[in-house]
């Protein structure tokens with residue numbers, strides 16, 4: 827692995843944006859034969875080239891800036907998707923209610939019958955079947 831370290835010395839290397847480019851490129855190359863759109867292969871190849879150009883770049887400032895711009899878009903999306911997946915996973919154990927006053931989402935364990943719920947945000951009390 828010494829040759830690799832020597833090769834990458836002084837080069838920017840990989841970051842989240844490079845990995846995302848690779849993942850998208852691989853996904854495109856997987857689905858493109860089914861879609862019968864040959865130009866997708868070209869896009870996938872360009873993405874891989876772009877990924878390598880970024881990795882071997884010596885302009886650290888510019889690459890970091892690109893990655894930060896990417897993360898500013900990607901992180902909130904990732905966060906929302908994760909929250910959605912988590913909620914789906916515990917849908918069997920918990921029930922979700924919206925506070926009628928401040929519309930904060932409140933999670934209540936299922937199967938406790940009719941219960942009074944106090945909103946942790948605005949202290950509004952309401953009765954729901956859990």
Ligand SMILES: [Zn+2]
Pocket residue numbers: 925926927928929930945946947948949950
């Ligand atoms: Zn509330």
